[in-house]
Structures are given as structure tokens and as C-alpha cells.
Amino acid sequence: MTEPSTHPNCRPDDHLVSRRQLLGMAGAAGLGGLLTPAVAKSMEQQEKQVLFIWIDGGMSQLESWDPKPNTTFGGPFRSIPTAVPGTHISELMPRSARIMDRVALIRSMCTQDNSHSAGVARIQRGDPKNRGVTYPYFGSAVAKLMGPTQSKLPPYVWVKPGSGGFIHQDAGFLGPQYGALAFGDGRPPENMELPSDVNADRQDRRQQLRDRLNERYAQGRRPTANAATQHVFDTAQILMQRADLFDESQFTPRDRERYGEHDLGRHMLVGRKMLEAGVRFVKVNSYGWDTHGDNFNGHASLMPKFDQAFASVVEDLDERGMLDHVLVIAMSEFGRTPRINGHIGRDHWPEAWSVAMAGCGLRRGVVVGETNAKGTWVERDQADIGHLFHTWFRALGIDSKQIEYDNVGQPLPIAHDDCQVVEGLLA
Secondary structure (H helix, E strand, O other), X not given: OOOOOOOOOOOOOOOXXXXXXXXXXXXXXXXXXXXXXXXHHHHHOOOOEXXXXXXXXXXXXXXXXXXXXXXXXXXXXXEEEOOOOOOEEEOOOHHHHHOHHHEEEEEEEOOOOOOHHXXXXXXXXXXXXXXXXXXXXXXXXXXXXXXXXXXXXXXEEEEEOOOOXXXXXXXHHHOHHHOEEEEEOOOOOOOOOOOOOOOHHHHHHHHHHHHHHHHHHHOOOOHHXXXXXXXXXXXXXXHHOOHHHHOHHHOOHHHHHHHOOOHHHHHHHHHHHHHHHXXXXXXXXXXXXXXXXXXXXHHHHHHHHHHHHHHHHHHHHHHOOOOOOEEEEEEOOOEEOOOOOOOOOOOEEOOOEEEEEEEOOEOOOEEEOEEOOOOOOEEEOOEOHHHHHHHHHHHOOOOOOOOEEEEOOEEEEOOOOOOOOOHHHEO
16 A cells, blocks of 8 residues: 655545555556557557647646645635645645646746736747747647658647637748647538538549649749648548547547536547547647636636546546557646735736646656745746746657757757756656
8 A cells, every 4th residue: 555645734544545446456457468469569659649738818826736725825725635645736626636646747837928918829839039930839849840640630730619710820930731720619610521412533533633733833833832722621631531520429428427518528528539530739728717806716617627627538548548649738828826816816927837747758646846835936946838848849759959940941949948858757
């Protein structure tokens, strides 16, 4: 059995492993021992993927990953023990507490921008040194550096509330073909089905005609002039053959219940399906986290939804043998202020906040960094977003110190030169 934690908020039996848990562990170990060499080799060769869970607006670290109960700024919620002895998180996250032995957590993020307009872009671009160019978002960077998987599905998709479309701005100087293909509310693009009078043979001939016209158009023009248009049509052709990706009737009642019948739960299920089908990079969005007013009621409503969806997808990826090759990242553009404002809210706070990760290339059950007793400042192992970009690239097998972008002959680093890998997060 695991030794009881000495954390002051623990009860003696909080972290003891039950007989049922031990049997479950033994069963999982036994399954691993039954893998044939062919299956084991297949699992080793699975292509690396990313699930990027974007919490838009700023999740409060104090009501999630780094609670400070019974302190000046701690708020009304308790902390609870997790599957990792000595590690506590907010009581609003009971499901996540049970899977913390599969999570890598950093509690010492210290970034610069405390506005959404600057923070969202800076965080998702990794804050390279300002060179007068628009850097790509992380999804576009992965799409460029790793390309699509053998599935040939779009390398960067975005499952989000609201409208969809092709978000070319994410690609920055890489060119629009590396932008995000957004599925609004997890639905397929409009007009994806062929008209009833167009059979497969007629569609094939139409595509051949399009290819010839594209070749003619490309003559005498720069390759980039035609690349984005060609990419969009090719992507549409592939998606037309994979309408099953958007069929939510395939989700079991149990999955719907576990993930939650809310937007984030439904969209996370679609995201899981995209990963299973072989999409390289899947971003899933949740909006509404800018809790300048009524922060505690806001998080009491928002956190259980996140908790359901996050814990469920980590559990499922692990049970399917996918967590070893899928990098899961859950983050905002910053955290929330320790000080509670006059509207019982928390404002923007980039000075000390948390990011949760799991999967590909990362240690399990590790906590890196620490804030002070009141949660106001980072006390050790401070990290900026550039450090995480180096870490994520390393986890995906990309050497961020050696590989560079080529921006029309201008070599550019793929992550901030002055930052390094956070070694404590890596397996």
C-alpha cells in the first residue's frame, strides 16, 4: 500500500490504495503482459498527436489546480487529496483528483500579458522574440513541422462553440494552408454532402477537371499563390469521405453521461473521435471563463463541466493505449488574481498560474513549481510560455534548439531562444 501522506489537509487513509484498486492495477498489468509482439510494435509506431484544451478567458488556479484554502485570498472552496500523495486540488474537481497519477502539473507559470488581446495570441504562439513577423499558433506549428498522419485527415482541427470555418490567421507566416479547420459546435462544414445527381464517377471527373485547372492557374505564379486553395479543396474531398466523424449518434449513453451533456463534454467527445481517426492536432475550446464578477459561483458552475470532460478524455485515451502518443494540454491565457475585487470576482493574473498536461513524453503524477502560501507569486521553478513550447516540442520528438522555420529564406527559431525545456515535466 501507498504510505499515508503527511500533507496537513490529509486524513491518514486519504491515499491508501484499496484492494479493488490493487486488483484493477494487476488486471491492467496482466493485459500489458498479454500483448503480442506485433501489437506491441504497432503501439510503439503510433504517430504522435496533440489534444489542446483551450480554456478561454482565464481559469482561476485557486479554484482548480493550486488551491489555497483558509488563507487571505483562498476563497470558499476546500482542497481535496488526489491519487498522488501530498498533492491536493480544488474540491470542484473530484474526477480529476482520481486521475492525477496520470497528469503532469506545473504551478509556476509566470507570463507577461494581462489582457486577452495580447495574452491569447502570445500564449498560443509561445512568445518568440519579436522579429516583426507573425508567428504561428501551436496547432499550426505542429501541422507544419509534423504534417498530417497516415490518415491524411486535416492536421489541425478546432472543435469550438459557435461558428466554424477555416481560420487561416492561426498559421501566421507559415501560410494559410496551415491554419485551423474549425468545426462550429462540432458539426461538419456546410454542403459536405454531394448533390443527389452527382454520383461517384461524376465527382471523380469533376475533381480531375479541377486539378487540371489548378495546374494551369499555378503556371507562372508563386507556389504559395495556389497552395491554400488546393489545400482547402483536398481537405474537403477527404472530409466528404469521413462523414462518420460527425455522427454523434455513435456515442454511447454512458459516454454522454461521463463527459457531460454540455458543450464542452460534447465537443470533447468529438475531439476524442478525431484523435481516434488520426487527426494530428485537435483543439477543443471552452468559453466564458472571464470571471471579473461573481467568480466563485462562476467557477462552481464551470469547473465541474471541465472536470467531467478532462478526466473522461484522459481516462479514455489511457484505456485505449493512446495516452503514450497523445500529448494532452489544458490551459488558459493566464490565471486569476489572488485578490478578490469589489464585484466578488478575480481579475487577470499572469504572474502565477497553472497548466495541466498528460500523455506523450511526460512524467505521470508530477507537480513542478510552487507558489507562495497565499498564491500571489511564484516561489520556485518559474516558467514562461516559451519554456512550455520547448517542452512540448521535445515531448513530440522535435528538437526545438536545432530545427528552424524558413520564412522566405529567413531562418527563425520555433521556440523562444532564451527559454529551455522544463526537464521536470519530461519522462
